[in-house]
Each structure stands twice: as structure tokens, then as C-alpha cells.
Amino acid sequence: MSDLVRPSAVASYHRTDKAAQRFSVPVRCCVETDLDAILPNRLTRSYVQIRLNKTKMHLQTVLILSAFFLCNAKLPRYKQHLNELSQNLTQNSQSLRLLQTERKNERTNRIVDQYRTRHRRESFNSRSYESGLIWAHTERLDESGDVILRWVNTDSSITFRLEARTRGYVGLGFNSARNMRKADLVVAWVDDRHGNAQILDCHGLAFEDRTVADEVQNYELISGFQNDTHTTVEFRRQLDTCDKQDTVIGEDTIQILWALGPEGSDGELPRHVQSGFRPLRLLQPLAKPDSIPLKYWDVRISNFTIPHVMATLFWCKVFKAPELTRKHHIVGYEPLIDSRPIRSGKPVIEKNSLSPVHHMVLYECAEDHDKRQWNEWTESEGFFGPNRPGELATCVTPIAAWAMGSKGEFLPENVGIPLGEKGGVSYYMLEVHYDNQELHQFLDNSGIRIHYTSSVRAHDAALLGAGVGVSALHVIPPKQLAYRTVGICSPECTNNTMPEEGINIVSVLLHAHGHARKISFKHIRGGEELPRISEENSYDARYQQSRIVPGGRRFLKGDSLITECTYDSSSRDKPILGGYSATQEMCLSFVLYYPRTELAGCYSMTPVLEFFEAFGVREFYGLSMMDVEKIFMSSGNLDGLPPELEANLREHSLEETIVQGDDQGVGLMKGLVIKEPPEFRNKTFMAHLNEMPWFEPLFTEQIEKTLSKGVHLTFCKKRDDSWGAPIQLQIYPNFTEITHNAASEKSCNYKSVRLPSMTTTGSSASTNTLTSAILAACLYIIVAR
Numbered sequence: 001m002s003d004l005v006r007p008s009a010v011a012s013y014h015r016t017d018k019a020a021q022r023f024s025v026p027v028r029c030c031v032e033t034d035l036d037a038i039l040p041n042r043l044t045r046s047y048v049q050i051r052l053n054k055t056k057m058h059l060q061t062v063l064i065l066s067a068f069f070l071c072n073a074k075l076p077r078y079k080q081h082l083n084e085l086s087q088n089l090t091q092n093s094q095s096l097r098l099l100q101t102e103r104k105n106e107r108t109n110r111i112v113d114q115y116r117t118r119h120r121r122e123s124f125n126s127r128s129y130e131s132g133l134i135w136a137h138t139e140r141l142d143e144s145g146d147v148i149l150r151w152v153n154t155d156s157s158i159t160f161r162l163e164a165r166t167r168g169y170v171g172l173g174f175n176s177a178r179n180m181r182k183a184d185l186v187v188a189w190v191d192d193r194h195g196n197a198q199i200l201d202c203h204g205l206a207f208e209d210r211t212v213a214d215e216v217q218n219y220e221l222i223s224g225f226q227n228d229t230h231t232t233v234e235f236r237r238q239l240d241t242c243d244k245q246d247t248v249i250g251e252d253t254i255q256i257l258w259a260l261g262p263e264g265s266d267g268e269l270p271r272h273v274q275s276g277f278r279p280l281r282l283l284q285p286l287a288k289p290d291s292i293p294l295k296y297w298d299v300r301i302s303n304f305t306i307p308h309v310m311a312t313l314f315w316c317k318v319f320k321a322p323e324l325t326r327k328h329h330i331v332g333y334e335p336l337i338d339s340r341p342i343r344s345g346k347p348v349i350e351k352n353s354l355s356p357v358h359h360m361v362l363y364e365c366a367e368d369h370d371k372r373q374w375n376e377w378t379e380s381e382g383f384f385g386p387n388r389p390g391e392l393a394t395c396v397t398p399i400a401a402w403a404m405g406s407k408g409e410f411l412p413e414n415v416g417i418p419l420g421e422k423g424g425v426s427y428y429m430l431e432v433h434y435d436n437q438e439l440h441q442f443l444d445n446s447g448i449r450i451h452y453t454s455s456v457r458a459h460d461a462a463l464l465g466a467g468v469g470v471s472a473l474h475v476i477p478p479k480q481l482a483y484r485t486v487g488i489c490s491p492e493c494t495n496n497t498m499p500e501e502g503i504n505i506v507s508v509l510l511h512a513h514g515h516a517r518k519i520s521f522k523h524i525r526g527g528e529e530l531p532r533i534s535e536e537n538s539y540d541a542r543y544q545q546s547r548i549v550p551g552g553r554r555f556l557k558g559d560s561l562i563t564e565c566t567y568d569s570s571s572r573d574k575p576i577l578g579g580y581s582a583t584q585e586m587c588l589s590f591v592l593y594y595p596r597t598e599l600a601g602c603y604s605m606t607p608v609l610e611f612f613e614a615f616g617v618r619e620f621y622g623l624s625m626m627d628v629e630k631i632f633m634s635s636g637n638l639d640g641l642p643p644e645l646e647a648n649l650r651e652h653s654l655e656e657t658i659v660q661g662d663d664q665g666v667g668l669m670k671g672l673v674i675k676e677p678p679e680f681r682n683k684t685f686m687a688h689l690n691e692m693p694w695f696e697p698l699f700t701e702q703i704e705k706t707l708s709k710g711v712h713l714t715f716c717k718k719r720d721d722s723w724g725a726p727i728q729l730q731i732y733p734n735f736t737e738i739t740h741n742a743a744s745e746k747s748c749n750y751k752s753v754r755l756p757s758m759t760t761t762g763s764s765a766s767t768n769t770l771t772s773a774i775l776a777a778c779l780y781i782i783v784a785r
Contacts, residue, residue: 197224300447
């Protein structure tokens with residue numbers, strides 16, 4: 001993800017006229033009577049029911065009036081103890097919390113006991129059961145494959161099959177966080193004595209890691225059985241159960257929790273013996289490969305030793321396409337991850353060793369007549385990213401983009417990406433980003449398997465990169481819960497590079513690093529925002545699976561694209577700068593579309609002058625703003641500067657590059673010394689940035705508004721590395737944003753059905769509610785006096 005989003009040294013841009021503009025619990029009755037049994041006549045039953053209701057109302061009135069006079073008579077004593085009650089509020093609330101937890105535990109035990117004593121005909125005895133469902137998705141929830149989750153969904157429900165290596169209970173959970181607090185949980189087991197499967201709808205408590213049963217049971221057991229080693233259960237639920245104790249399953253990434261109970265924990269909920277979590281999107285269309293056999297081409301690094309002195313490393317390797325006599329189509333790809341840690345000088349296979357491969361992109365390279373040179377590069381080991389030959393700058397069109405957590409992608413049946421000299425190009429470049437913050441040594445043979453076919457599909461497809469240009473000018477302040485940055489694909493770019501009928505967007509891969517929490521891919525036409533092409537409101541950098549756009553999206557000439565990222569930097573004390581390191585940040589979208597055009601990249605960044613002005617800096621020692629601009633536009637190239645200044649800047653840049661690889665101007669930020677204004681004089685810009693009052697909301701909001709909604713420097717790059725439109729300064733487009741109002745779109749009739757074991761406590765529940773009302777009335781009188 002480099003050339004596509006970095007400016008070129010030879011670029012020039014024009015300030016347009018636009019740049020001159022100003023930025024500018026229902027209550028139960030105390031009497032529970034089976035009227036149907038003793039009064040068969042319907043009219044008689046109705047009359048008696050009305051009389052009972054009136055009697056209850058009279059009784060409640062008498063109780064409240066009695067409480068009123070009692071409170072009034074005891075008023076001085078209540079006033080005397082009111083301050084004591086206030087002083088002990090913290091202790092009382094803590095005791096109340098413990099009491100509530102104890103009551104929830106009692107309810108859970110009561111529900112579990114009911115499940116244990118069920119008549120056998122109410123349970124499922126399914127040792128011989130074989131599922132008739134076709135599972136659309138299968139995922140290992142743990143590294144060793146001891147917990148397998150399969151599922152298939154409709155428009156309103158989802159069905160799961162959970163296979164776990166345990167003879168105790170197995171738990172599955174859904175949460176936005178990576179723990180069980182407030183999580184939606186389901187616990188299942190198979191009775192060892194009778195072989196009957198049971199399931200329990202639960203949730204996690206807010207203040208401790210404890211599981212309690214829900215008031216309403218919304219999970220439906222389909223089947224369950226166990227053998228000598230495994231427990232398997234199948235169950236279903238609604239995507240939205242309209243139960244506040246259940247999680248709504250939607251299109252966003254969700255943390256899937258799992259837990260295994262000790263052997264024999266049937267109907268009990270002791271502490272689990274194994275547990276874990278994994279981010280997944282449960283609602284995702286599945287594009288399947290052709291029914292005909294596919295060929296594959298493995299594009300992978302060969303026996304490359306990842307040095308233990310670099311936390312971030314970009315490695316580039318050139319490959320020659322397969323020898324094909326006619327055009328073929330790439331129809332899918334999948335990752336090949338093979339990273340072996342080196343111990344005592346030898347690579348070893350370790351079960352729980354995590355690969356340092358962070359992401360990989362395969363690029364097409366523009367045709368070159370000097371094939372002798374390109375063939376030599378295909379025989380070489382590869383190149384360190386910043387030191388690769390200049391000719392590789394023509395490798396800018398992405399063909400496959402993989403990131404952590406992705407299983408790859410198969411394209412829809414009507415599109416394919418051309419492959420081979422007769423229909424595509426001859427040479428490709430694989431760029432691998434290694435994230436090795438622990439500075440371990442690995443032997444790597446990772447890459448991408450390309451699936452292709454001779455059965456050419458209806459449309460030639462391509463990938464387009466969009467978003468924020470990777471640069472140290474992309475700043476995320478510290479101590480922020482939701483700070484936004486945006487990248488623009490301008491209408492000038494789409495006007496110059498797209499056909500009259502526009503293009504059709506098929507899928508999108510949203511990409512950022514560990515501090516991103518939301519990413520939106522917006523579509524602007526005229527002054528209106530159309531429905532979001534893709535959106536992730538629970539982004540997890542460890543799960544970056546491409547997202548199919550349901551039904552596709554028609555994108556016309558002159559439309560704009562906006563990639564918006566929202567970051568949580570509340571745990572950071574210093575600003576985060578843009579860059580390729582996993583400790584830095586990105587904000588990108590990779591868009592699969594058809595028909596294929598010449599456009600390869602469309603993105604923007606904050607102009608250098610406007611960026612430094614936002615932080616009150618007007619001048620640096622030894623460099624004009626035009627000099628600084630040239631350095632950032634050439635990805636940190638320091639050639640041509642005065643020798644003394646160049647040596648100083650290279651020292652800071654080299655320090656960053658040695659550890660973090662291609663720093664994209666991060667080192668430069670540490671070397672620039674402020675000259676004007678006087679109040680910041682002799683500080684490095686990085687020191688100045690660190691001292692900004694980021695704790696002041698008004699200040700941070702103004703910075704966000706200036707950098708995101710102000711002037712943008714837009715780039716439009718074609719497949720041959722030429723410019724599809726002049727680089728320009730443009731104001732953030734003025735448009736009417738769409739709004740989401742989930743409450744108006746859907747109303748839930750929350751279920752009031754409760755388990756039989758709960759109905760026996762109806763009287764006590766009503767009594768408690770009425771008592772609470774009386775006490776509240778008393779407290780109101782006391783305060784009023």
C-alpha cells in the first residue's frame with residue numbers, strides 16, 4: 001500500500017479558485033388466579049376480572065394513603081436520618097449491587113435446575129442427528145481448531161453449529177469489547193446421563209466476569225450431541241431479538257467470545273477452563289469460485305530472513321506472469337502465510353507463533369520494453385521498499401490486497417481481472433509489510449495464491465485505491481475518543497478517467513491500523529450524499545475482510561468518494577502520525593469495480609502550508625515552506641538541500657527509517673526547527689506538536705475541522721503512473737449528509753414472555769414493585785418538607 005498513496009517528486013499542482021474561498025417490567029397483580037378453570041362462561045369471567053381489578057386498585061390506594069400518613073407522622077425521625085442515609089449511599093449502592101448479583105445468581109440456578117428436571121420429551125435426544133443445513137461460513141475460533149463455528153443466515157435469523165473439544169459446557173458470546181462484561185452469551189451442554197442437549201440464554205454482568213441467565217430465552221435449540229471428545233450443538237436466534245439483554249447481529253465486526261467448561265459441568269456454570277475471542281463479521285455475502293476447475297499461481301517470497309533490527313519492514317519482489325496464449329481472468333485469491341521463527345540459528349515451526357506479515361498487495365507493473373532488466377529482477381531476492389529501483393514506481397495498480405484476519409476473496413461470477421501478457425501485463429510486484437515490533441528473527445515464505453480461469457467472464461474488473469495519502473501530515477491527536485480524518489477522491493479525477501456510463505462498485509476493503517474504530521466509505525453526487533457504499537462501525541485491525549456491496553453500486557463521472565476514519569487515541573500521550581508502521585496510522589479504501597479503467601489511485605492529503613499554519617508555524621530555519629513541501633511531495637527525499645541541513649535532517653530521518661522502515665516524513669518532523677513565530681522559536685516541530693493543549697476540546701475540534709473540512713491536496717494517478725488530473729487544492733465538498741434513525745426505521749415489541757420458573761415469583765415481584773412505589777412516595781414527601 002505504498003505507491004498508490006504516496007505523492008511523486010515530479011508532481012506540480014495548481015491552486016484553484018475554490019481554494020480562495022473561506023473555510024468557512026410490567027407489574028404483576030398480587031393475586032394469580034386461573035379464571036379459565038373455575039369460570040367457563042366468557043362473560044362471567046370478564047365481569048369477575050373487572051371486579052378483581054377494581055378491588056386491586058382500591059387495595060393499592062389504601063396502601064399508598066396508609067404510607068402517606070405513616071410517613072407524615074414519622075417525618076421528624078426520617079429527617080434526622082436523611083443525612084446518615086446520604087453519607088452511606090456509596091456503601092449501600094455497593095451492597096445493593098452485591099444483592100442484585102446474588103439474586104441474579106439465584107435466578108440462574110433456578111432456571112438451570114428447571115432445565116435439569118425437564119421431562120425427557122421436552123429435550124432433544126439427537127445422538128444420531130445429522131444436520132441437513134448447508135453452512136455458508138466456517139471459522140476456527142482458536143488457533144488449534146478446538147472450537148469451530150459454522151453458521152448460515154436469512155434476512156431475519158441466524159443458525160449456528162458449535163463444535164468444541166469438551167465434555168462440559170460450551171459457551172458462545174457476542175460483544176463489542178473483548179470480554180464477557182455486558183456480553184450476550186449462550187451456554188450449551190449435553191447431559192452425560194441421558195444424552196439430552198440443553199441451551200441457556202445468558203448475559204455477562206456489568207461489573208464482574210460472571211454469567212447469569214436472561215429473563216427471556218431467545219435461543220432455540222435445534223440439536224446437540226457429544227462423543228468421547230467433543231460436544232456439538234446447533235441453535236438459532238433472530239438477528240434482532242428485541243431483547244435489551246441480547247446483542248443485535250448486524251453487518252459490523254463483532255467480537256465472538258468462546259469458553260469451555262470443565263468435564264461434567266452439565267447444567268452448571270463454574271469458571272471456564274479455556275476461553276478466547278475473535279473478531280468476525282457474521283453477515284457477509286459469500287462469493288463462490290467457479291464450478292469448473294481453477295488454475296492457481298503462487299506469488300510468494302522465497303526464504304527471506306526478516307531482520308530483528310527493524311520493527312517495520314516493506315519488502316518488494318517482482319514476478320513474471322504465467323505464460324498464457326490468451327487472456328485469462330483472475331477470479332479470486334487467498335493468503336499463504338509461512339513465517340517461522342529462528343531459534344538458535346534454525347527456523348522452527350511453533351504452534352502459537354504469530355506471523356509478522358501485516359498486509360500484502362500485488363500490483364500490476366506498467367509495460368516496459370527493457371524486459372531483460374525486468375527478468376533479472378524476477379530472479380533477484382527482492383528489494384527493501386525505500387531502496388527499490390525507480391522503475392518499480394510504475395507498479396501502482398493493485399490486483400489483490402490482503403490484510404490481517406482476511407481469508408482472501410472470490411469475485412462475483414460476472415467479473416474477473418485480466419491476467420497474462422495477451423490480456424493483462426507481463427510483470428507484477430508483491431509488496432509485503434512485516435510488522436515485527438518485538439524485533440524477532442523469522443524466515444518467511446509468505447505470499448498470495450492467485451486463482452484464475454481460461455473461461456473469461458463478462459466484465460474486466462480492476463482495483464482502485466482511495467483515501468488519505470500516506471504521510472506524516474496525517475496527524476491524530478492524543479487523548480481523543482473519536483477523532484476524524486478524511487481522504488477525498490475528487491470529481492475532477494472521476495470526470496477525467498471514467499467512461500460516460502460510469503463504473504459499478506463490487507466490493508471494498510477498508511484499511512487502517514490499530515487506533516481506528518470506524519471507517520465510512522461515502523458516495524457524493526452533486527450536493528447530496530447517497531447511501532454509504534461501505535461502513536464499519538466496530539473496526540478491528542486484526543480482521544480486515546473485504547466487504548461485498550449488496551447489489552453493487554453505480555458510480556458516475558463527476559461523483560466524489562470520501563473515506564472517513566474515526567480514531568480512539570485516548571490511551572496515547574503523544575500524537576500519532578501517518579505512515580506505514582503499525583504504530584502509525586492509515587485511512588484507505590481498496591475498491592473492486594468494473595469496467596476496468598485507467599484509474600489506479602484517487603486520494604488526498606492536507607497541503608503542507610495549510611498544515612503548518614493550523615499549528616501556528618510560519619517558518620523554519622534553513623528551509624522555506626516550498627522546500628518543505630517538495631520534501632513531503634517526494635516521500636521524504638532530501639537530495640538537493642544545503643549539506644549541513646541535509647546531514648541534520650538525514651540523521652533524524654535515518655533513526656526513524658532504521659527501525660520503522662519507510663517513515664514518510666516522520667523523521668523530518670523531528671528535524672525541522674521553528675523560526676517563526678517567536679513564541680515557538682528553536683523548538684522542533686515534533687516537540688511543538690507534543691506540547692499542544694490536546695486536552696482542550698475546543699482546540700482539538702478546531703484542528704479536526706481545519707484539517708478534515710478545510711483545504712485538501714488531491715491526487716489522481718493512472719495505471720501507467722501518470723496523472724489522470726492535475727494535482728489541485730480543493731475545499732472539502734459541501735453536501736447534505738445522510739442520517740440514520742434506527743428508532744424510526746424499526747420499532748421492537750419487546751417480548752414479555754418469561755420462563756415458567758419465573759412466573760412462580762410473580763407475586764413477590766409485584767409486591768417488591770409496589771413497595772418501591774410506596775417508599776418513593778415517602779421519600780418525595782420528606783424531600784418536599
